[in-house]
Amino acid sequence: RKEVEQDPGPFNVPEGATVAFNCTYSNSASQSFFWYRQDCRKEPKLLMSVYSSGNEDGRFTAQLNRASQYISLLIRDSKLSDSATYLCVVKDGSNYKLTFGKGTLLTVNP
Amino acid sequence: DTGVSQDPRHKITKRGQNVTFRCDPISEHNRLYWYRQTLGQGPEFLTYFQNEAQLEKSRLLSDRFSAERPKGSFSTLEIQRTEQGDSAMYLCASSSTGGRTEAFFGQGTRLTVV
Numbered sequence: 491r492k493e494v495e496q497d498p499g500p501f502n503v504p505e506g507a508t509v510a511f512n513c514t515y516s517n518s519a520s521q522s523f524f525w526y527r528q529d530c531r532k533e534p535k536l537l538m539s540v541y542s543s544g545n546e547d548g549r550f551t552a553q554l555n556r557a558s559q560y561i562s563l564l565i566r567d568s569k570l571s572d573s574a575t576y577l578c579v580v581k582d583g584s585n586y587k588l589t590f591g592k593g594t595l596l597t598v599n600p
Numbered sequence: 601d602t603g604v605s606q607d608p609r610h611k612i613t614k615r616g617q618n619v620t621f622r623c624d625p626i627s628e629h630n631r632l633y634w635y636r637q638t639l640g641q642g643p644e645f646l647t648y649f650q651n652e653a654q655l656e657k658s659r660l661l662s663d664r665f666s667a668e669r670p671k672g673s674f675s676t677l678e679i680q681r682t683e684q685g686d687s688a689m690y691l692c693a694s695s696s697t698g699g700r701t702e703a704f705f706g707q708g709t710r711l712t713v714v
Contacts, residue, residue: 494642522701524702532707533691533705533706533707533708534643534691534705535705536702536703536704539702577642577643581701586631586648586650586695586701587633587645587648587656588633588645588693588703589645590635590642590643590644590645591642592640592641592642593641593642
């Protein structure tokens with residue numbers, strides 16, 4: 491089983507749609523969780539951290555279920571500028587190594 | 601610019617040559633990571649430093665790869681006897697140990713081995 495697995499994608503949605511990305515992780519000792527966004531041929535950039543209680547930042551909502559080892563990202567009212575690859579990232583609590591999922595490509599169409 | 605800086609941005613080299621990349625982390629960050637990314641894949645962990653100590657090295661990293669962070673500030677990644685399979689984007693990231701621990705990435709060095 492891969493350490494971090496994401497929906498394979500790609501996702502193609504119209505502007506204004508709601509889209510959800512799912513991610514599972516295998517290491518139950520993982521301590522911190524993040525979603526990063528990566529534009530084509532650019533570096534990954536932090537989108538948001540994921541907290542146990544769930545958290546929201548504008549149109550973006552992240553959820554964590556430690557029991558199921560599952561993380562999600564919901565984007566509401568999607569914009570053309572949301573088109574990117576979304577990377578699920580898990581940080582090991584003992585050695586602080588960041589493990590990335592393969593990423594899910596989102597294309598928002600006009 | 602106080603972000604993570606990588607140099608060079610692009611490198612084309614012939615197979616068998618050695619290459620060295622440099623990363624300057626955000627100044628107050630004591631953790632530094634190296635990752636490799638190929639098309640269609642997420643970043644793959646290579647190695648990690650806390651200050652000058654190299655705390656972990658990926659099992660996937662062959663002996664041709666070596667990284668240093670001699671004074672706990674900038675880091676170098678060297679690849680000896682490059683192979684075509686080494687062609688990838690090499691990403692550096694840094695983070696702090698206190699407060700916000702998110703990692704911030706540099707723009708990467710794109711290596712092409714011909």
